[in-house]
Amino acid sequence: MATHFPLDVWLLFVAQSFTLIFSLAQSDTYIVHMDLAAMPKAFSSHHSWYMATLASVSDSLRVSTTPFSPSSSLKLIYSYTNVIHGFSAYLSPSELEALGNSPGYVASTRVRPVKVDTTHSSQFLGLNSANGAWPISSYGKDVIIGIVDTGIWPESKSFHDDGMAEIPSRWKGECEVGTEFNSSLCNKKLIGARYFNKGLLAKNPNLTISMNSARDTDGHGTHTSSTAGGSFVEGASYFGYASGTSRGMAPRARVAMYKALWEEGSDLSDILAAIDQAITDGVDVISISLGLDGASLHADPISIATFSAIEKGVFVSTSAGNEGPYDKSLHNGTPWVLTVAAGTVDREFVGNVILGNGDSVTGLSLYPANSTSSRLVPLIFMGTCQDVKELKKIGHRIVVCQDKNGSLSEQVYNVQNAKVAGGVFITNDTDIGLYLQSMFPAIFLNPQNGEIILDYIKSNHDPKGSLEFQETRLGSKPAPKVASYSSRGPSPACPFVLKPDIMAPGDLILASWPRNIPAIELSSGKLFSDFNLLSGTSMSCPHAAGVAALLKGAHPEWSPAAIRSAMMTTSDVLDNTFNLIQDIGIPNKPASPLAMGAGHINPNKALDPGLVYDVTTEDYVSLLCALNFTQKQIQIITKSSSNSCSNSSLDLNYPSFIAFFNANDSNSDVKIVQQFRRTVTYVGDGKSTYTAKLAPMDGLQVSVLPEKLVFHGKNDKQSYKLSIEGPRLIKDLVVYGTLSWVEIGALGTEEDAAIIELD
Ligand SMILES: *[C@@H]1O[C@H](CO)[C@@H](O)[C@H](O)[C@H]1NC(C)=O
Ligand SMILES: *[C@@H]1O[C@H](CO)[C@@H](O)[C@H](O)[C@H]1NC(C)=O
Ligand SMILES: *[C@@H]1O[C@H](CO)[C@@H](O)[C@H](O)[C@H]1NC(C)=O
Ligand SMILES: *[C@@H]1O[C@H](CO)[C@@H](O)[C@H](O)[C@H]1NC(C)=O
Numbered sequence: 238m239a240t241h242f243p244l245d246v247w248l249l250f251v252a253q254s255f256t257l258i259f260s261l262a263q264s265d266t267y268i269v270h271m272d273l274a275a276m277p278k279a280f281s282s283h284h285s286w287y288m289a290t291l292a293s294v295s296d297s298l299r300v301s302t303t304p305f306s307p308s309s310s311l312k313l314i315y316s317y318t319n320v321i322h323g324f325s326a327y328l329s330p331s332e333l334e335a336l337g338n339s340p341g342y343v344a345s346t347r348v349r350p351v352k353v354d355t356t357h358s359s360q361f362l363g364l365n366s367a368n369g370a371w372p373i374s375s376y377g378k379d380v381i382i383g384i385v386d387t388g389i390w391p392e393s394k395s396f397h398d399d400g401m402a403e404i405p406s407r408w409k410g411e412c413e414v415g416t417e418f419n420s421s422l423c424n425k426k427l428i429g430a431r432y433f434n435k436g437l438l439a440k441n442p443n444l445t446i447s448m449n450s451a452r453d454t455d456g457h458g459t460h461t462s463s464t465a466g467g468s469f470v471e472g473a474s475y476f477g478y479a480s481g482t483s484r485g486m487a488p489r490a491r492v493a494m495y496k497a498l499w500e501e502g503s504d505l506s507d508i509l510a511a512i513d514q515a516i517t518d519g520v521d522v523i524s525i526s527l528g529l530d531g532a533s534l535h536a537d538p539i540s541i542a543t544f545s546a547i548e549k550g551v552f553v554s555t556s557a558g559n560e561g562p563y564d565k566s567l568h569n570g571t572p573w574v575l576t577v578a579a580g581t582v583d584r585e586f587v588g589n590v591i592l593g594n595g596d597s598v599t600g601l602s603l604y605p606a607n608s609t610s611s612r613l614v615p616l617i618f619m620g621t622c623q624d625v626k627e628l629k630k631i632g633h634r635i636v637v638c639q640d641k642n643g644s645l646s647e648q649v650y651n652v653q654n655a656k657v658a659g660g661v662f663i664t665n666d667t668d669i670g671l672y673l674q675s676m677f678p679a680i681f682l683n684p685q686n687g688e689i690i691l692d693y694i695k696s697n698h699d700p701k702g703s704l705e706f707q708e709t710r711l712g713s714k715p716a717p718k719v720a721s722y723s724s725r726g727p728s729p730a731c732p733f734v735l736k737p738d739i740m741a742p743g744d745l746i747l748a749s750w751p752r753n754i755p756a757i758e759l760s761s762g763k764l765f766s767d768f769n770l771l772s773g774t775s776m777s778c779p780h781a782a783g784v785a786a787l788l789k790g791a792h793p794e795w796s797p798a799a800i801r802s803a804m805m806t807t808s809d810v811l812d813n814t815f816n817l818i819q820d821i822g823i824p825n826k827p828a829s830p831l832a833m834g835a836g837h838i839n840p841n842k843a844l845d846p847g848l849v850y851d852v853t854t855e856d857y858v859s860l861l862c863a864l865n866f867t868q869k870q871i872q873i874i875t876k877s878s879s880n881s882c883s884n885s886s887l888d889l890n891y892p893s894f895i896a897f898f899n900a901n902d903s904n905s906d907v908k909i910v911q912q913f914r915r916t917v918t919y920v921g922d923g924k925s926t927y928t929a930k931l932a933p934m935d936g937l938q939v940s941v942l943p944e945k946l947v948f949h950g951k952n953d954k955q956s957y958k959l960s961i962e963g964p965r966l967i968k969d970l971v972v973y974g975t976l977s978w979v980e981i982g983a984l985g986t987e988e989d990a991a992i993i994e995l996d
């Protein structure tokens with residue numbers, strides 16, 4: 238049996254999807270959690286204890302009675318240091334059962350399939366060399382970003398190290414030797430490259446790994462790495478589109494690749510090992526553009542592993558997923574990481590239909606040529622382009638199709654197979670970005686512009702046209718918008734913490750691409766490029782990771798929670814037309830916090846948030862207690878066997894609020910009051926006073942106490958309470974508003990999103 242799991246990239250026909258191969262045997266890979274406190278003193282290390290434990294339960298040992306059977310070492314896949322106390326191993330059902338009775342055994346989880354989920358975006362986010370986050374953080378100099386992904390193409394110009402200082406001496410990473418990869422491929426930019434596939438091979442012993450090294454054979458990892466920390470590269474473009482200087486969010490940060498996703502498949506034990514090693518190596522920020530759907534926090538290896546990262550002060554950015562626009566569709570809804578949604582940027586890729594009368598009509602296109610031909614060819618309107626037979630008779634003409642039934646994908650497919658001179662599609666499909674990188678000359682018109690063409694065709698007995706491409710327009714409005722595919726909250730794993738946290742650019746992002754992997758396959762053949770345009774939360778996640786690197790560079794003392802808080806409370810809720818940011822998933826409606834979190838990331842404002850909502854590991858434990866996790870489940874996450882639940886609370890000190898009301902209560906006189914308590918830390922200089930500003934919320938009464946907070950100096954803390962009373966006459970299922978803490982005598986504001994969902 239084989240199953241496919243796509244990357245968190247929307248353009249699935251560009252990025253290869255991964256195939257997980259299941260072996261038919263009953264044996265499987267397990268992640269086994271152990272209680273280090275129970276380790277007998279005789280063992281010199283946790284590794285030897287794990288080995289001995291495995292040997293004692295091994296089937297072959299019990300059959301052959303040979304002590305220290307080599308098969309026990311073969312069954313051990315990884316012994317982990319940071320992310321869990323324990324190991325991964327390939328076990329038969331009887332071995333698993335025997336292991337359950339071993340001293341120090343806590344729990345085990347079977348490894349499940351994982352969903353693997355420019356450029357102009359830095360400019361769109363306001364990053365510039367004159368002021369703000371770039372100069373203040375020295376462009377992220379000396380901050381190390383670890384990326385868990387499909388590998389890296391080290392020759393890409395985005396990883397050149399011109400002008401970069403020596404590698405920080407604290408770095409313990411390595412450039413591992415492997416197929417077509419040696420240590421001289423790393424430099425002062427790409428400072429580490431490791432690969433992990435022991436788990437994949439344990440499950441599929443006969444698998445041949447075609448590129449057994451950190452080298453990228455997919456493109457995804459090269460793209461995400463260059464987005465987060467790519468160097469400046471002049472003359473970048475995707476076949477003439479999006480041309481300009483490419484750079485990552487933190488162009489002076491160091492990049493380290495931890496390849497755990499393979500063309501041949503992937504295994505969670507490898508992803509866990511990758512995160513474990515990144516922590517040991519000393520990365521400051523981890524970017525993970527992949528996720529596991531439907532796992533609870535104690536059964537999701539990514540949530541377990543990232544808890545250890547946070548404990549060690551490592552910031553973690555993750556992708557929300559591409560299952561939108563449906564509610565509760567997100568993954569990585571883990572309270573200790575940043576969960577990133579995807580938005581558009583103010584850039585459009587256009588093509589023009591030149592009509593026989595000299596008029597020109599503009600639409601969207603990413604066809605990699607400059608024109609169909611200089612000669613005009615006949616234009617023919619074919620309705621909804623569903624009649625394949627008729628389409629095949631058209632020949633060297635340009636077909637015009639009108640999408641009335643939401644059948645755009647079928648139309649594009651039909652026209653592609655009909656081998657015509659070109660296609661013009663009149664549509665208002667919200668997922669139009671999916672089709673722009675077409676295999677044949679195609680332009681996508683909105684219904685308004687479509688009318689111009691239809692009128693021309695109707696009123697001319699010999700309508701003609703040609704198609705022109707390769708135009709990029711900046712400053713398009715409104716932008717940003719939430720991409721319709723971006724996964725939505727609330728978090729199934731922990732609905733009491735509002736997710737996603739933030740939105741970052743993720744739609745049609747230009748970044749580096751391996752030179753030997755086709756960027757696009759046309760009917761006429763494959764085309765290669767050093768840069769590619771991809772869409773997805775996989776692309777927005779490394780944007781946020783890069784911004785985190787800038788904030789870490791500017792404020793090395795900030796905790797991961799403080800960095801997250803700074804990003805969230807300073808994010809933008811208005812687009813470039815000064816209206817509320819819209820959601821493409823619910824056309825022309827404002828985006829709710831379930832789609833974009835607190836708002837669109839603003840790196841320069843995040844430098845100076847005024848107040849931050851900090852969270853300690855004890856606070857996360859109090860949350861896990863209130864989720865009614867057992868001590869064993871909490872231990873799996875914290876690795877500690879003593880977790881105090883004396884302060885059990887669902888009310889995490891988070892820069893957002895979410896409350897659930899039963900819609901049926903609105904018919905009765907029952908008033909339900911939800912209270913939240915928050916503590917803010919002042920991170921500015923001198924004394925300061927803030928006052929609360931609350932946006933009214935339909936049908937709900939919201940209040941904050943006290944309404945004024947006075948801070949006597951840096952790191953001073955003050956607490957407040959927010960009460961939401963409701964519901965009364967609620968019309969919508971989801972109601973949201975904002976609480977702003979406004980510094981008296983300053984322009985800076987604090988914005989927190991509050992959200993209420995009625996079941
Ligand atoms: C590493 O590989 C590069 C390119 O393949 C080659 O030029 C170089 O000599 C190799 N270096 C070592 C130390 O093997
Ligand atoms: C692996 O290959 C060996 C030898 O070719 C064969 O006996 C065995 O059945 C194969 N195992 C799997 C899981 O395909
Ligand atoms: C398209 O490219 C060709 C060859 O590069 C060039 O001769 C032609 O002028 C270009 N046409 C337009 C409309 O830019
Ligand atoms: C555009 O969308 C509206 C509603 O979403 C739909 O009724 C209309 O038919 C669409 N028009 C075209 C040309 O697809």
Ligand SMILES: *[C@@H]1O[C@H](CO)[C@@H](O)[C@H](O)[C@H]1NC(C)=O
Pocket residue numbers: 621641642
């Ligand atoms: C929409 O689809 C239905 C059934 O699939 C079809 O009967 C109808 O003609 C279509 N409408 C248009 C405008 O093509």
Ligand SMILES: *[C@@H]1O[C@H](CO)[C@@H](O)[C@H](O)[C@H]1NC(C)=O
Pocket residue numbers: 863864865
């Ligand atoms: C935890 O258990 C208590 C007591 O049974 C219950 O009142 C509470 O609603 C539960 N909390 C969650 C988050 O399920």
Ligand SMILES: *[C@@H]1O[C@H](CO)[C@@H](O)[C@H](O)[C@H]1NC(C)=O
Pocket residue numbers: 855856881882883884
């Ligand atoms: C519980 O809260 C009290 C008061 O804030 C604090 O002193 C104590 O350390 C907390 N205990 C734990 C286990 O977090």
Ligand SMILES: *[C@@H]1O[C@H](CO)[C@@H](O)[C@H](O)[C@H]1NC(C)=O
Pocket residue numbers: 899900901996
């Ligand atoms: C609300 O009432 C409806 C109709 O009586 C019922 O089906 C639904 O389960 C109730 N919802 C909740 C959350 O209790």
